[in-house]
Amino acid sequence: MTPAPTPEQGPAAADGAWIFPLREATVTTRAALVTGATALSLVLLGVLATLSVILCVTRPGSIVWWVPLVLLPLAGCCVAAWRWEPIPVGGYVAIGVVVAASLVALTVGAAGSPAQAPAGTASFLLSMTTNVAVLIGATSDRWTGGIAGALGGYAVGEGAIVVTAAIVGLPYRLDLPPIAIAVGVAVGYAFFPLARRRARRGTALLDDADRRTRARRLRELEGRESIALLHDTLLGELAALARRDPGPLTEADRVRLATSLESSAMLPLLRDKTEPTPDGVAARLVAIGAAGGIRLRLEGDLAALDTMPEPAGAALRSALEQCVVNVARHSGVAEAWLAVAASPGRVDVTLVDEGVGFDPDAVPHDRLGLSESVHGRIERCGGSARVWSSPGAGTSVHLSVPAGG
Structure with missing residues (x-):
């Protein structure tokens, strides 16, 4: 701020x-x-x-x-x-x-x-x-x-x-x-001294209004990020629980939920956002895809994902993790491609799958997966996110963020 x-x-x-x-x-x-x-x-x-x-x-x-x-x-x-x-x-x-x-x-x-x-x-x-x-x-x-x-x-x-x-x-x-x-x-x-005295009184009011405006915007940003994190973690698992038959969890359910929590977004929530991923962002995305049954093929300037300054780096990492989780959950395929292109001013990442696809215009605006976990995060750091998809034709997601953070 x-x-x-x-x-x-x-x-x-x-x-x-x-x-x-x-x-x-x-x-x-x-x-x-x-x-x-x-x-x-x-x-x-x-x-x-x-x-x-x-x-x-x-x-x-x-x-x-x-x-x-x-x-x-x-x-x-x-x-x-x-x-x-x-x-x-x-x-x-x-x-x-x-x-x-x-x-x-x-x-x-x-x-x-x-x-x-x-x-x-x-x-x-x-x-x-x-x-x-x-x-x-x-x-x-x-x-x-x-x-x-x-x-x-x-x-x-x-x-x-x-x-x-x-x-x-x-x-x-x-x-x-x-x-x-x-x-x-x-x-x-x-009359200048009189004008200066009136300016001092007006300045106090203006500064107070400016502080309140900035505090309100900070609360809005924190609230939207909290919503995105909530979607990445608890809401996805609650949705999975809601779809199963009533009764105690089986051991297979426990393993699946534990793996999903670990692979989707619990690690970004638990670890310090300023702490770099030990094996690199690309390796983590591959691990998340593998945990969901997706083989992620990588190409391009992958090192750019590890050198992104904050807060753009954290936003891009979290959005990519959510995109890979979405492919694993919804695409119905076992393979996806991720390409990274870095330039002096921007980093562009494209994730493509040949799965079942969907109609982006038919997704309700209150659905948090794309609106906050992907679009919201990227746009708050000055970037842009675009999704191309149609039923039966797969999905392509393009994320572009400023390399200056």
Whole structure:
């Protein structure tokens, strides 16, 4: 049984559905916001660069020609802040210096651009680049850093613009969009501790549900294996007793039942499943067949049966033993053939007899011999089992299991 994942192990699978730990919600949400902020910043810078180039081409003199070039360092800061995690103190200082220098240059450019100067410090060019400064600051690796970074980015950008505007004579205008974005980002980051507390409460409930689901699946698997073992041992012998006439067992009956118990499934039940069969799996199958009056002819890579890792090896051995017992009990012939084919990824075994056969579709689903002792065992270890048979035409059973266990 696969143990429940630890917080460091990330997502877990239960009943085929992936369950993502709620404890990771704030981390992934912040990562998504940072990536989105970086993408938005690059889009804004791309729009500004495109508009600046268009103005330079269509209306020469309306904007200083070198403005698009100043936007490149800001784009570099966006990418650096996104890729650099965690950002060291020196990194914050370097990014802050580049952002401030870029906005100083853009303020000078706005003052010398007839298309931007009338709007003063609230021009479209300066407003959008201040927004970029806020978003760069918001890429911090902690929620407290996100708040400080957003507000600090606004302070650095607006401070550089105001000081430079006073020097070059660009009129001051209050620019509300950067303020709204800075406050909005800061408030958003302030909710992260609340989200983390709620995630912790939800994680406890999710982990408990996952443990109960895994425990239920383990009980189901143990129950199905117990049913298969019960069929392999007691039910077969009880069926034999039920078919005989009432009265005490004869000595011949005692010998037959003792031999059947020994040869069919008592040994797998009594011995440690991790203990290898002394004479090999193939030899044991031959012995089981001989005890039931069947001569088992073997061919192929028989050694693969002894080197199968667990639990696939135990499942294949038990299923093969039951198949040989079925041939001895029901086929009505004295000979059967078993072939083993091994590949790097799988082991395939085919058992064939030319006996009376049967109609697999006519076997009730509640019959345990094939459904649990063979199909159930093989499928629980990730393999497959197929049966071909028809009345009077014999039976072929093909078992395929993963060689990796």
